[in-house]
Amino acid sequence: MASMIVISTTAVPDHVGGALSRWLIEPCPGLFVGTVSARVRDELWAAVSASVGEGMAVLIHPADNEQGFTMQTSGQRRRHVVDFDGLQLIKFAAATGPQLVQGETHVNM
Amino acid sequence: MSANARRKLASPTLAMLPRVADSLSFLYAEAVRIVQDDTGVCAQVASRNGTDRVYLPTASLACILLGPGTSITQPAMATIARHGTSLVCVGAGGVRSYAGIVPSSLTTAWLEKQVRAWASDDLSLQVAVRMYEMRFGQSTAPPGATLAQLRGLEGQRIKALYRMMAIKYRLKRFTRNYDPDSWDDQDPVNKALSGANACMYGVVHAAVLALGCSPALGFIHSGTQMAFVYDVADLYKARVTIPMAFSLYSSQDPEREARRRLREEFRALKLMPQIVRDIQSLLDPDSSSGNDSGDRTTDLVHLWDPDAGALPAGVNYGYEFIDVPLE
Numbered sequence: 001m002a003s004m005i006v007i008s009t010t011a012v013p014d015h016v017g018g019a020l021s022r023w024l025i026e027p028c029p030g031l032f033v034g035t036v037s038a039r040v041r042d043e044l045w046a047a048v049s050a051s052v053g054e055g056m057a058v059l060i061h062p063a064d065n066e067q068g069f070t071m072q073t074s075g076q077r078r079r080h081v082v083d084f085d086g087l088q089l090i091k092f093a094a095a096t097g098p099q100l101v102q103g104e105t106h107v108n109m
Numbered sequence: 110m111s112a113n114a115r116r117k118l119a120s121p122t123l124a125m126l127p128r129v130a131d132s133l134s135f136l137y138a139e140a141v142r143i144v145q146d147d148t149g150v151c152a153q154v155a156s157r158n159g160t161d162r163v164y165l166p167t168a169s170l171a172c173i174l175l176g177p178g179t180s181i182t183q184p185a186m187a188t189i190a191r192h193g194t195s196l197v198c199v200g201a202g203g204v205r206s207y208a209g210i211v212p213s214s215l216t217t218a219w220l221e222k223q224v225r226a227w228a229s230d231d232l233s234l235q236v237a238v239r240m241y242e243m244r245f246g247q248s249t250a251p252p253g254a255t256l257a258q259l260r261g262l263e264g265q266r267i268k269a270l271y272r273m274m275a276i277k278y279r280l281k282r283f284t285r286n287y288d289p290d291s292w293d294d295q296d297p298v299n300k301a302l303s304g305a306n307a308c309m310y311g312v313v314h315a316a317v318l319a320l321g322c323s324p325a326l327g328f329i330h331s332g333t334q335m336a337f338v339y340d341v342a343d344l345y346k347a348r349v350t351i352p353m354a355f356s357l358y359s360s361q362d363p364e365r366e367a368r369r370r371l372r373e374e375f376r377a378l379k380l381m382p383q384i385v386r387d388i389q390s391l392l393d394p395d396s397s398s399g400n401d402s403g404d405r406t407t408d409l410v411h412l413w414d415p416d417a418g419a420l421p422a423g424v425n426y427g428y429e430f431i432d433v434p435l436e
Binding site for chain 1: 136137151154156158159160161162163164165166382
C-alpha cells in the first residue's frame with residue numbers, strides 16, 4: 001500500500017539529493033515529495049539517514065495515529081521530535097551548538 | 110503579506126479551526142512556562158544549556174491540561190482561548206481537575222442539549238437509561254424502568270463484578286469503602302480504586318469542559334459541581350479502573366501505582382476522544398458526526414425567541430411594536 005512521503009534535507013551531500021530525485025520530485029530546494037510503498041520508504045530513509053554527513057534530513061509520512069502522520073529525523077540539528085503521550089511536537093533546543101538527535105530522551109512536560 | 114491575510118491569521122475564522130470530531134488532542138504540561146513569542150504559543154523548558162522551546166499547536170488542541178509547576182502568561186491564555194481551546198488546571202499526571210477556563214467563543218450547542226435533557230424528566234430518564242446500556246450492553250434496561258430500579262440493577266452488577274474480581278485474585282472478601290476518615294487503614298484494592306477514580310474524574314472533567322457542557326448537571330448523580338463528571342466517569346470504571354485496582358491487591362503503594370498504570374498502560378489521556386464521543390451520543394443519540402454540531406466555536410450571538418427560534422443579534426427589533434404615542 002503506497003502512501004505519500006515528504007523528505008526535507010538541509011546541507012546534505014549532492015549525491016543524496018540526486019539519489020532522492022530518482023524516486024521523488026523536488027518542488028523546492030531540498031524538499032522531496034512522492035508516493036512510495038512502506039518498504040521503499042524504509043529503504044530510502046535508511047540510505048538517506050546514513051549519508052546526511054554534516055547536514056540533516058526529516059522524513060514525514062502518514063500514520064494511523066491521532067495526528068495522522070509521524071516524523072523521523074536524522075543528522076545534527078536543534079529541533080528534536082518529542083513524544084508527549086502520543087502527540088509528536090518539536091522541541092527547539094537551547095543554542096549550544098549542534099546536538100546529535102540519536103538517543104532522544106523524553107522531556108517531562 | 111497583505112493586511113487582510115495577517116488579520117485572518119491573528120484571529121482565525123471558524124473554517125480554520127478544527128472541529129471536535131476532527132481533532133481532539135489533549136496536551137498535559139508540567140513544570141513549564143507557557144508564553145507567547147512572535148505570534149506562536151510555546152512552552153519553555155529549562156534545561157542544562159538554557160531554555161528549550163516547544164511550540165504548541167493551539168488551534169488543533171482541544172484542551173491543555175496545566176499540571177503542577179506550570180505558569181502561563183496572559184497573552185498566551187488569550188490566544189489559547191481565541192482558538193477555542195480549553196485550559197484545565199489539574200493535579201499531577203492529569204489526576205484531579207481543579208478548575209477550567211472555557212473560551213467565551215465555545216459553542217453552547219452541547220450545553221443546550223444537556224440542559225434540555227436535564228430539565229425534562231422524560232429525557233433525563235432516557236439519558237440515564239442510555240448510560241446504563243452503554244455500561245452493560247444494549248437493551249439491558251427493562252422497558253419502563255424507573256431511576257430507582259436502574260440504581261438497584263447497577264448496584265447488583267457492580268457487586269457481582271467485585272465478587273468475580275475477588276474470586277479471580279483469591280481475596281477472602283471485598284467491601285468497597287471510600288471513607289476519607291479511615292483512609293490509611295483500608296486495603297490496597299480500595300486505595301487503588303480511589304486513586305484511579307480520582308484520575309478518571311480529571312480526564313472526564315477536561316472532556317466535559319472541552320465540549321462546553323456543564324460538569325454540574327448530572328443525570329444519575331446530583332447536587333455537586335461535578336455530578337455530570339461522576340455520571341460519565343462511571344461509564345468506564347467497570348472496564349478500566351476496577352479490574353486494574355484488583356490487580357494491585359498486594360501493592361505497597363496502591364494509589365500511586367494505580368495512577369501510574371492508568372497513565373502509562375491505559376493511557377488515560379488516550380481515552381479523551383472516546384469520552385467526548387460517548388458524551389455526544391448520550392446527549393444526542395441521533396447526531397451524526399458529519400453535522401455542524403461538531404463546530405467547537407461560534408462567531409455569532411443569537412437572540413432566542415420561543416416562536417421564531419434563534420434570531421440574529423445586533424439588530425434593533427423596535428419596529429415590531431406598534432407605535433405607542435408618548436403623550
